[in-house]
Amino acid sequence: MDLQNTTIIIGGGSCAKKIAFDLLEKGISVTVVSSEENAGLCLSDFPKNTPVELLTQTRIIKCRGAVGNFTVSMDLNGKLIERNISNIVLAEEDRREPNFGLYGLTPSERILSLSQVNDIINEPQRDDRIKSGFKTAFFAGLLRETDPVITGQIMLLSLDLQSRFKNQVYILTGNLKVAGDGLEALYRKTRDEGVVYIKFSNSLPSISQQEDNRALIEFYDEITAEQFKFTPDITVVDEAIVPSEYLSELTKVFKLGRDMAGFVQSDNVRRIPVYTNRKGILVAGPSRTIQTRFDHDIDAANAGLSVYGLLKDSAPVPENRAEIDRGRCVRCLTCYRLCPFIAISLDAKPFVVGEACEGCGICAAECPKTTITIKGLSGPEISDRIVRPADLGREKVFTPFIVAFCCNRSASMARDLAVNNKLDMPKGLVTVELPCAGGISLDHILHALRKGADGIMILTCHEGNCHSEKGNIYARRRADSVLDLFDQMGLERQRLVVKTIASNMAMEFSELLTKFEEQIIVLGVSKIAKTKDIGDDKTG
Amino acid sequence: MGSIINMQRKHAIVIGGGIAGLCAALELARFDIDVDLVEKGPALGGHARSLTCKATDRCVKCGACLVEERLQAVVENPNIKVHLGSEIMEVQDSGGFSVVISNEGKSTCSCEADAVIIASGFSLFRPDGKPYGYKRFANVLTNLDLERMIRMQGSVKRPSDQREPEKIAFIQCVGSRDAKTGHLWCSRICCGAALRMSRLIRSRQPQVTISVFYIDIQSSGRDFQFFLDGLRNDVRLIRAIPADVFRTEDDRLSMSYFDPTSRQSKDEIFDMIILSVGLCPGDDLKGLCSLFGMKLSDSGFVTVSDKTEYPEKHGVFAAGTVLGPMGIAESIASAGKAVWEAIRYLKI
Ligand SMILES: Cc1cc2nc3c(=O)[nH]c(=O)nc-3n(C[C@H](O)[C@H](O)[C@H](O)COP(=O)(O)OP(=O)(O)OC[C@H]3O[C@@H](n4cnc5c(N)ncnc54)[C@H](O)[C@@H]3O)c2cc1C
Ligand code: SF4
Ligand code: SF4
Ligand code: SF4
Ligand code: SF4
Numbered sequence: 001m002d003l004q005n006t007t008i009i010i011g012g013g014s015c016a017k018k019i020a021f022d023l024l025e026k027g028i029s030v031t032v033v034s035s036e037e038n039a040g041l042c043l044s045d046f047p048k049n050t051p052v053e054l055l056t057q058t059r060i061i062k063c064r065g066a067v068g069n070f071t072v073s074m075d076l077n078g079k080l081i082e083r084n085i086s087n088i089v090l091a092e093e094d095r096r097e098p099n100f101g102l103y104g105l106t107p108s109e110r111i112l113s114l115s116q117v118n119d120i121i122n123e124p125q126r127d128d129r130i131k132s133g134f135k136t137a138f139f140a141g142l143l144r145e146t147d148p149v150i151t152g153q154i155m156l157l158s159l160d161l162q163s164r165f166k167n168q169v170y171i172l173t174g175n176l177k178v179a180g181d182g183l184e185a186l187y188r189k190t191r192d193e194g195v196v197y198i199k200f201s202n203s204l205p206s207i208s209q210q211e212d213n214r215a216l217i218e219f220y221d222e223i224t225a226e227q228f229k230f231t232p233d234i235t236v237v238d239e240a241i242v243p244s245e246y247l248s249e250l251t252k253v254f255k256l257g258r259d260m261a262g263f264v265q266s267d268n269v270r271r272i273p274v275y276t277n278r279k280g281i282l283v284a285g286p287s288r289t290i291q292t293r294f295d296h297d298i299d300a301a302n303a304g305l306s307v308y309g310l311l312k313d314s315a316p317v318p319e320n321r322a323e324i325d326r327g328r329c330v331r332c333l334t335c336y337r338l339c340p341f342i343a344i345s346l347d348a349k350p351f352v353v354g355e356a357c358e359g360c361g362i363c364a365a366e367c368p369k370t371t372i373t374i375k376g377l378s379g380p381e382i383s384d385r386i387v388r389p390a391d392l393g394r395e396k397v398f399t400p401f402i403v404a405f406c407c408n409r410s411a412s413m414a415r416d417l418a419v420n421n422k423l424d425m426p427k428g429l430v431t432v433e434l435p436c437a438g439g440i441s442l443d444h445i446l447h448a449l450r451k452g453a454d455g456i457m458i459l460t461c462h463e464g465n466c467h468s469e470k471g472n473i474y475a476r477r478r479a480d481s482v483l484d485l486f487d488q489m490g491l492e493r494q495r496l497v498v499k500t501i502a503s504n505m506a507m508e509f510s511e512l513l514t515k516f517e518e519q520i521i522v523l524g525v526s527k528i529a530k531t532k533d534i535g536d537d538k539t540g
Numbered sequence: 541m542g543s544i545i546n547m548q549r550k551h552a553i554v555i556g557g558g559i560a561g562l563c564a565a566l567e568l569a570r571f572d573i574d575v576d577l578v579e580k581g582p583a584l585g586g587h588a589r590s591l592t593c594k595a596t597d598r599c600v601k602c603g604a605c606l607v608e609e610r611l612q613a614v615v616e617n618p619n620i621k622v623h624l625g626s627e628i629m630e631v632q633d634s635g636g637f638s639v640v641i642s643n644e645g646k647s648t649c650s651c652e653a654d655a656v657i658i659a660s661g662f663s664l665f666r667p668d669g670k671p672y673g674y675k676r677f678a679n680v681l682t683n684l685d686l687e688r689m690i691r692m693q694g695s696v697k698r699p700s701d702q703r704e705p706e707k708i709a710f711i712q713c714v715g716s717r718d719a720k721t722g723h724l725w726c727s728r729i730c731c732g733a734a735l736r737m738s739r740l741i742r743s744r745q746p747q748v749t750i751s752v753f754y755i756d757i758q759s760s761g762r763d764f765q766f767f768l769d770g771l772r773n774d775v776r777l778i779r780a781i782p783a784d785v786f787r788t789e790d791d792r793l794s795m796s797y798f799d800p801t802s803r804q805s806k807d808e809i810f811d812m813i814i815l816s817v818g819l820c821p822g823d824d825l826k827g828l829c830s831l832f833g834m835k836l837s838d839s840g841f842v843t844v845s846d847k848t849e850y851p852e853k854h855g856v857f858a859a860g861t862v863l864g865p866m867g868i869a870e871s872i873a874s875a876g877k878a879v880w881e882a883i884r885y886l887k888i
Pocket of ligand 1: 558559561584585604659662663684824828866868869871
């Protein structure tokens, strides 16, 4: 087994299995790790004579290294084991949480969860709680919004209950979630079969549990405008799809971003489809978000594609990666804490793993000792890029010299679009592109002032849209701290602004800068620019 | 075309340069597959390139800005050859595909391909036949018209007089979830798009009031409950399908609907009405697929119920909204899946 080419797939369900199969087909060795004893998998499921290892009852406890060379420590039923691998895919199964509490109900033989009903329908001979002729009510996102996965399941079950079990099914819902494959057609089919939908928009039913353990549902029907009292034989509460607790542990072990619900992958369009904040760590299917099985397969394919792509990629590490002058480092660990891509490792002192570094510049801008350098981002290099347009300031009317620091992933593209569309732009505008606005440092801003900038604009991605997660926030914070310096220098604060923009907004780019220019015209020539011989800024 | 065919390298054709096609081309190129990207229109980017950013204080994750980055990467990629204003004219299938591409009806070129990815996207529902006055009244727009307007001028103004509107209504599900048109699907993106758009307008033009007429609000985004709760104070949500729209003498719009609260028919005056028109199968999807000997599902998309099953046809894959209504994120993911299937098929 070529260990350097191994991928660890975490999870024991169908999504993990699909990824493992696909990678094996491509000759990549895989280790499938499931925390459960009885994962939905066994070794005999896999094609014979393929490089697969299956570890059950195994939990990941530690991960060191970076893409291409991770060392993962695991607890196999009390025994510590380690694997050296290239890539990691998280595909842990999600979990269902029945909403009994939400509706103030306690589970009983009359009050069931969606999964219980699913089990009963699949094996009616084992469990006969649902009898022919029953009135059955489903709650589908009644008090809290649900999703098409749950709604689809409810509609399928209701069809079965209505036709096979001769039940009269009622579905009580707020917003029926039909934004899934074939769900609108399924909705119509259930109605044709006699399923009754009761929708609530401005009112809500009051729900209580009777002594006979049935639910009592009292409501105002918006269609007939009548008050109803309703005690179904069976009441089925919907379920929330949530990440497993183990998955939250994993996000800590791997230092991965999460969304509000706790699924892996921060809620950031830059991570679409299966990327995380760490190169070589991917997330698929039930670990990523609420999805149907079909969507899990789509994720599995994307995970396969990404892993295969990373392994085939033989490009050398690009030049513009961070480097730490370890002699001058004081081990404050600022860089280690702030790197969004977990590209900084520690031994005696921090060092950068080039393969994982994205060259965002956040570490360099934040290091208190300025011991980190990135090619292209040093003060002098940035300064060289700030070239005052030759004919500025020689005219009778004041044309301000404006320096815009632009994030490459948003503002630079918006600028290109604006230029292509020939939109208005300040005459004295010079844009300086940065891989991430988070890399902008105090030094860069001072260089712009020294070059005679009358106004400086920092343009970042919108909050929540930053490839480095918080680069835009760091940029704003740094600008704020520079403003105090402006006060000391006697410079107007309005000369430095931070704005956010998306890559597709050419018009907005043009407007932001032309308005800024007007503002600077009102302020006049910068005090610092005035003190210099602006005709020849190379002497400055 | 003096193209040199390198036997070692595989060759693929991607049809359609929307977000799905762009992503498919980029992923293929990453594996050193030579790609011919055939786009019918004069520019790459598809529908997503007309959309506006709807961030207010924060990004609302609509995904529209992802197109620009992909587009630049495609243009710069040496493995991808872009054919603009081009369409597939002829296909011969003999293990591989020999394809004739026409360029603006003027010239043609032929190319050989080992695999084809169809990513020709969707067509928007044309609401002319609905009683909402589209094309008759200047201030009735589609959701896409509104996206374009805001992207180009930053705010909403009435096309008829360039004045800022006071009252705007969105009508959801126009041409979706609609037995009359035979469109028994939810278009998935229009609820999220309308709500985000409402939020954007309210934040930029707070004097505008917005009413959204809906059947069911579909979830969008990862924290939808939070988003919806925040929106309820800002936007009026009315569960009703409006009946019709008339223009008043003072050039406003009168809309009648059954008001669920008062339980009465009501005529209400708005300054602008936005029709959330749905996603339909592409106009020439049928013709395109028949060139490759593929059939479409009853709804007219490539497949609807099961996106994991690609057309039985070997070597042809599909990505994006040709498979059914979906958003940008899903289109990107489906492109990844199509490419992975293609790579497995080509044994690369
Ligand atoms: C008003 C509106 C708002 C939206 N808002 C959002 C949103 O907020 N979030 C979100 O995720 N999604 C949103 N969407 C959906 C989004 O636009 C689609 O998901 C996305 O554009 C689909 O991309 P695609 O590549 O599949 O198709 P398309 O964008 O349709 O691209 C298809 C491309 O193929 C070309 N083509 C067509 N036929 C041929 C042919 N025969 N030969 C060659 N080329 C051909 C077309 O010219 C086009 O360039 C919105 C859509 C609309 C209309
Ligand atoms: S440049 Fe960015 S990615 Fe690289 S080490 Fe520094 S903070 Fe991490
Ligand atoms: S931030 Fe600078 S000084 Fe602090 S640990 Fe990192 S390199 Fe060393
Ligand atoms: S995802 Fe949408 S809202 Fe967010 S920055 Fe991009 S275009 Fe704007
Ligand atoms: S997303 Fe909303 S507006 Fe669009 S078809 Fe579905 S329910 Fe109707």
